[in-house]
Amino acid sequence: MNHRLHPEPAGSTPAGRDILPLSGVRIVDLSQIGAGPYGTSLLGDLGADVIKVEPIHGDSFRYVDNAYAPGESAYFYGVNRSKRSVALNLKDPEGYRTLMRLVKEADVFVIAFRPDAVQRMGLDFETLSAVNDRLIYASITAFGETGPRATQPGMDILAQALSGMMGVTGEVGGGPVKVGVPIADFVGSFFLGFGVTAALRQRDQTGRGDKLTINLLDGQIAAFANYVTAYDKTKVPFRPQGGGHPQLVPYQPFLGSDGRYFILACLNDRFWNALLPFLQEFGDFEDPRFESNSGRVEHRVELCSRLEEIFATQPAEYWISRLEEAGVPCSSIHRFEEALEDPQVVANESITELEHPRFGTYKVPNNPLRFERAATGPRGYAPGLGEHTNEVLLETGLSQTEIDDLVQRGIINPALVSAVG
Known part of the structure; x- marks a missing residue:
């Protein structure tokens, strides 16, 4: 018995797809x-x-x-x-x-x-x-x-x-x-x-x-493609940031009141600006020090401490729902077994x-x-x-x-x- 080929990989049986990219190699x-x-x-x-x-x-x-x-x-x-x-x-x-x-x-x-x-x-x-x-x-x-x-x-x-x-x-x-x-x-x-x-x-x-x-x-x-050049230019060493990112802020996990973490990811200033209307009810975040990503990195501790206090008042899913409505990248943080059941993972046939x-x-x-x-x-x-x-x-x-x-x-x-x- 030669089992090495299934008739087709799982979930894929259309005609005309029997020639694989590396067939014959x-x-x-x-x-x-x-x-x-x-x-x-x-x-x-x-x-x-x-x-x-x-x-x-x-x-x-x-x-x-x-x-x-x-x-x-x-x-x-x-x-x-x-x-x-x-x-x-x-x-x-x-x-x-x-x-x-x-x-x-x-x-x-x-x-x-x-x-x-x-x-x-x-x-x-x-x-x-x-x-x-x-x-x-x-x-x-x-x-x-x-x-x-x-x-x-x-x-x-x-x-x-x-x-x-x-x-x-x-x-x-x-x-x-x-x-x-x-x-x-x-x-x-x-x-x-x-x-x-x-x-x-x-x-x-x-x-x-x-x-x-x-x-x-x-x-x-x-x-380390995004680290080597930055270090060469600045000579500022990179150190562990937990779930955060040494070059981006806010771009890290935050803890909800239910003990579950979620991700808030402002990859650039556009997403930070989308976050600002959401933050208006929680105080003044229009501070010029936070206007650019470089400023937010410099003042990481103050900014993220304020955000941590806000997010600790409601469950993680509450904040995810609101942030999604605001168009700000966010996500729950899956445990491994949860990731396998995620609807997107299932849809991707991962x-x-x-x-x-x-x-x-x-x-x-x-x-x-x-x-x-x-x-x-x-x-x-x-x-x-x-x-x-x-x-x-x-x-x-x-x-x-x-x-x-x-x-x-x-x-x-x-x-x-x-x-x-």
Whole structure:
């Protein structure tokens, strides 16, 4: 059984939408944990045939929780859809040669190991491009391939720490706070998708592959696009503002009398001017010091303290209703489980379901890239470890006898060849 394609992604069945943007693109994916796997899942959603090559015992994050069963983690299921799994012992020379059979026919190769490990394993760009000069080679590291940290172990929280992301996150005067989701990993995922599609276009023009390098630290620094230039000009450092914004006021949560927070977001002076008629009954806010955003930033404490006193007198929904009438951007602040039920999230089909043969339906975020004429979206559940080993190796030209021999020699785990399908 080849489950990797649903007939159509959830909620999408119109005729003529069977050609996906990345149809015909094959990706060999050696990445594990978060950044690479989620990025290749998103590429799989767009039609790429993603072959996840795992060690004999699997991606380590298959075991990070036991939400479904031992070795069947919810974390893994969340970031490994729309792909096939091959379990291969790369420490054996025959396992390495088998991988090269996949590389020879691949369009993209994704790896997320430290640079020294890549060289030691013979999986560097120069070696693989000699096998396939049209190969797009995508390397994901924590800190980059050169420099003092290049060979150090790296992960999401370290990239958040070193980049300054944790240094600007948290309450005023409080300690550093990690962004709730693994933002460094997932920003890396998005850059992977962006980079691979650009590299495919480059190959269309040149006829040759290229090497794409992504690292988690760079991704976090790139997310400071609105901070770096401002700091360079003013030399005023940014510090945590809680739910607020260091460059905009008022642009933060406020607390209603019912103990619920809501957002008031004056992105520019136009929205502040729309807020002024609303504020007239609560005192004089026509103060020249508040007229421009720069003035409001300078007098943040006084202005926001006055607003806090006002908003503490009525429930959050009361203020949201009035602010919406005034045309001022505002919103309730959802807890995570509330966000999933928000009418706009539902209307956007932001969450979709996949069907697992053992565990039934489970929910994942939909792919945020939507096409009018292509039915993009998650195309299959996260595969079982080695579920497609036999299928994929047959596609490379190996015979069943040769595959059985690899099983006998421990290069393929025999328990996996007969997994689901």
